[in-house]
Amino acid sequence: MTDTLPGDSLRTQISHADLDYDHPAPRSEAGMPVGNGRMGSLVWTVPSALCFQLNRVDIFGNDFSSHNFYERNTDYCGGAGFVNIDFGDMVFGGAGFRQHLSCYDGAVTVQKGDVRASVLAWDRQDVMAVQVQDRRRSGASVHADLRMLRPAAVHRGDHRAESAVKVQGDRIVLTQAFREGKYYCGSAVVIGAEGCRVKAEQVNESTVRLYTEPQAGKPFSFFMASAAGFDPGEDLVAAAMHKLDAAQQRGFGGLQSDTRGWWHRFWQRGTIRLHSTDGVADDIEKHYNYYLYVMASASRGRYPAKFNGMIWTTGGDTRQWGGLYWGANQSCLYNALLPSLHPELLDPMFGMYSDAYASYALAARQQWGSRGIYIPETGAFNGVPALPDSIAREMRSLYLMQKPWEQRSRAFRNYAATQMPYFSRWNWTAAGKWVDGRWVAPDRGGGPYGPVTHIFSRSAKIAYQYWQQYEYTLDTAWLRRSAYPMIKGMAEFYRSFPNLKKEKDGKYHIRYVNDNEPVWGGHNTAEEISAMLGILPAAISASKILGVDADLRAGWKELLQHLSPLSLSAAYPEATGAPTWVKSLPPVVKGNGRALPDPNTLPQWFFDLCNPGAPAARLKTANATYDAYFRQGIGPRTSIYVLSRLPVAGAILGRADAVRYLIPNQIHTKEAEIMANRMDQREGRQTTNVQRLGRAAEALEYALCQSAPPEPAGDPVIRLFPAWPAEWEASFTLRARGGFLVSAAQRKGRTAYVKLVSEAGATCRVLNPWPGRAVTLYRDGKKAGALRGRMLTLSTGKGEHLLLMPEGTAPDIR
Known part of the structure; x- marks a missing residue:
């Protein structure tokens, strides 16, 4: 019971995402993807x-x-x-050339004469x-x-x-x-x-x-x-x-039949259909389906597609940023898959991190003197290597600011000299050069700090994605086997981190940490406080569900209860206007601590801290912070960066203007050259990718359907079209937390219907799509009574199909 179209109509819809060239691609990087x-x-x-x-x-x-x-x-x-x-x-020269990518069939044809x-x-x-x-x-x-x-x-x-x-x-x-x-x-x-x-x-x-x-x-x-x-x-x-x-x-005919069959089944799971008179919504739909095509072509293997080139490099296998994975960039590709109907495309990501769990546990102990796990912002496909004990001891003392940087030993310097400089633990290394046949690379001038050295929130974000995947499925076997070790590992990392301490105000403060890449050596950074506010409730809830670790749970609760709040601009005497969140409290080794949170990560929004239903004071600060990014307001010419999560945050806050302008502006960003295949190389040489399309896809999904709880690990609430422009039409099927498939349509500014499939038999909470009106409920096609009120709470059975319609209307599902 998903919102699907008949075969021919579905082919027509998906074909809007096709690529069609009437002349050869001007460069290899603009070729058409097949995988x-x-x-x-x-x-x-x-x-x-x-x-x-x-x-x-x-x-x-x-x-x-x-x-x-x-x-x-x-x-x-x-x-x-x-x-x-x-x-x-x-x-293939001259007139009459045609090259076509069919996203529906997963195939390219090239024809000339x-x-x-x-x-x-x-x-x-x-x-x-x-x-x-x-x-x-x-x-x-x-x-x-x-x-x-x-x-x-x-x-x-x-x-x-x-x-x-x-x-x-x-x-x-x-x-x-x-x-x-x-x-x-x-x-x-x-x-x-x-x-x-x-x-x-x-x-x-x-x-x-x-x-x-x-x-x-x-x-x-x-x-x-x-x-x-x-x-x-x-x-x-x-x-x-x-x-x-x-x-x-x-034979080719058999392969073609098999491959078409796979792609047709992929698209038949459900779709998003959008329309606006100016064609902007239609264009967003086209790019959303193209994003799904590219991800399905590149993310069904043992390892996730890399942000910098994916499987689309054309000039050999060297590429800007090399062979490591960057967490922030990877999130652009993978975040939107959680609510999509294709969660299996997340399997390579989860598999890579789970396979490397032992190395992350060792890294937490060796590098930071913590229990639990540490997943670096930048790392290899197989995790983090072990260090010689002597190097690990010195690294801890240096990185935890217990030993002056100038006193690092010759052995440490020599060991560091041959390490990959983009790897998080060695990212204090500056760009080097060859001098008299010897590679010389100084440090960046910030002691042990570099853009990605002291980031722990990436570990928490990855663990929180495991938690979110559980929320979307309610699969307790997966929670026990795969998700809980990561969630517990991050809660324990923070609880035992040496530079997280209770101070005179009775609150836990975290010091000498980054706020993503711009701020080094900060205090109570937005990234780390947000991460703890999200991962600790998830760990507490998961341990209760599984009936394990009651002793640890008490420690997690104590930390959460006494954790410092998110840092505010009011901490800086020169700040004016409504209080906003900031990157860090002083002191800061490098960077602007009083700046707004990094728009490429926006951790408060990632960890379910700004969802509808959150405490009013927090939402007031969230909206003031969001407004501060757009001092001139949001409009048709508002520029939006490739990696930015501002469209996502706007959708979560219910901002239809963010959806109307920021999503299309991110798709067609001026910050990167967009090639004929709708990909860009914003990250540099040989980095053909769809990061910006992934970000836009995530924002689109939140604009159509939100199912997050009001607080981390709370009861999810389904909200339909919370940020969708009233003049745009839409219908969709998406996954919702609580184990539901949700299908709905908006026509002429009104919700036409809501269909639900209960995949786990959980209680369903839906914000009434027709405020002030009673709602007729159908269960498995039979009328089952009326519902009233702002919040509709429904018990469901596993596999049950439900339909909600405004009272007095007949089912009209088109």
């Missing part, structure tokens, strides 16, 4: 060829233990190999397939080139990157192997063809070629299979060959 969530490529053309860089989410040139990437932006990941399908002639190519990524195996229809009479042959991303052997210290190409029967093969100390990662790409005669040949040290001799006028296909792994004993070529065998047995 199965584990493997993918942008698809672009040069005059004679169809081009790919095959990428995977699970290829990493190094891991957390590396000592050879002390230059910024030199660590790398993702790339498996270059592929060109060459037509031997300038087939007598040449047509169809591209897909098979959902069942890691195989991309290209069907070619070539009706030219010129006799020009078509061949596929498979080429290395780098020279055959690249050495950096004891890091080895070795690539090799070979011919194996009538197939061509490219392998990669990355080794450093005990670390290994390898990959293999194998290409074969069907529907034609083939001949495989090694062109040179870096390239192998597959020639084809197709039958006149008949289509033929290339199949590109890949595999990757971290076990040096695994035969990755054999694994890729097995996938290729399966693909060729199924």
Whole structure:
């Protein structure tokens, strides 16, 4: 009982998100994305060829233990190999060119004259397939080139990157192997063809070629299979060959049927439909569906898609910001998936963090002298490495401000000199340079501080996402197995953190911490106080649900009861106007503590502290703080940054102007060049991504349906269209906390209906969508009485379908 459309209508709706080019992409980064969530490529053309860089989410040139990437932006990941399908002639130049991405089918077609190519990524195996229809009479042959991303052997210290190409029967093969100390990662790409005669040949040290001799006028296909792994004993070529065998047995038509079926089921789960007379709402819908397409194409593997390039790099596997994950940027991609109908796309994120739990627990002890866990703002796919005991002891004393920075030992300096400078624990390292053949990198001048060194709220945000996922499902098995260890770990980290202490005012204060990147060494920062105000109630509630850790629960309650409040501008004598939240109380090592909270993170809004129903005084401060970001008001020309959460916060506060202007302005931001494929490279070289679309998607979902509690870990309340412009029409199906699917429509400024599916059998609380009117309730299609009042409270059974209509109206669900 979701708000779905018939097949043809659904195809029409989703097709609004398609990409359609009438001329070749002007650059490879503007190619069209095709992927199965584990493997993918942008698809672009040069005059004679169809081009790919095959990428995977699970290829990493190094891991957390590396000592050879002390230059910024030199660590790398993702790339498996270059592929060109060459037509031997300038087939893709001039008029009559068309390239089309169908989001509904998950496929790209390229056509010019007598040449047509169809591209897909098979959902069942890691195989991309290209069907070619070539009706030219010129006799020009078509061949596929498979080429290395780098020279055959690249050495950096004891890091080895070795690539090799070979011919194996009538197939061509490219392998990669990355080794450093005990670390290994390898990959293999194998290409074969069907529907034609083939001949495989090694062109040179870096390239192998597959020639084809197709039958006149008949289509033929290339199949590109890949595999990757971290076990040096695994035969990755054999694994890729097995996938290729399966693909060729199924044939292009079978792969196309399978892949279309997967994508059609994906879209049939439910949709968001938007319309406004000026077309702005329609444009938001188009970009929302495109965001979902890109995420489904890139986030179904073992690891989450990386913010900086995802699986869409086209110039090799080096990229700005390297191979580490940045928590704030990752949140742009993943936050909007929680209320969406595709929570499985979050599995790679949760899986990566859960798999690295032991390393986070060790990092908390070694680096900070805390119990629980510490997940750094920037870290590797496999977590945080162990430190030698002597280095760990000195690190604690330095980072906790117990030992002067100037007194760090030579051993500590030498150990730090070869570490990755973007890794949180070493981010006090400034940009370096080569001097007389030696890499010299000074510190940033803030002692042990750097932009991401002393951030703990990222750990809490990740743990809180586990809690929110539980709230959306009420799956206690998942809570016990996956979520609670993270939630408990963060509550215990804060409770035992050495620089969180009860001071003379009887309140706990946290000192010597960052407020995201701009403020270093602050006091009671917005990030950390917000994080504790959110994670502690979640830990208390989760432990009660599971019936565990009553002794710890008492400590968490005591900390929460005596925690310092969120810091206010009134702490600064020069402050004027209505009190607002600020980044930090003084003293601050570096940065402007009295500035407004970081608009890219807005922790008060993330941790459910500003939801409708929150204490009136807090909401007054929330609204004053929000207004302070927009001294000139919000309008059509209000600029909004790629990473900004201000549209999200505005939607949570019920600001229709934030939705009307900030969401479209973020989608079409002037802060980055938006390419023809609707992606941007705001993060720098080789960082093709959809961060801004993820932020806009999150704001859209909150504008349509909010289900958060008035306080962290409270009882969720469903609110329909809380920030939706009255003149815009909308219908949707989204997930709601409490284990509900919610479908509703707004027409001419009024809610037309509300449908609910109870997936967990929980009590449902709905703010009356028709204030002052009675509501007719239908259960499983049968009238079940009337409801009255501002808050409608319904008991539900698991799997039960409910319909709410204003009294006196007949069901009219269109």
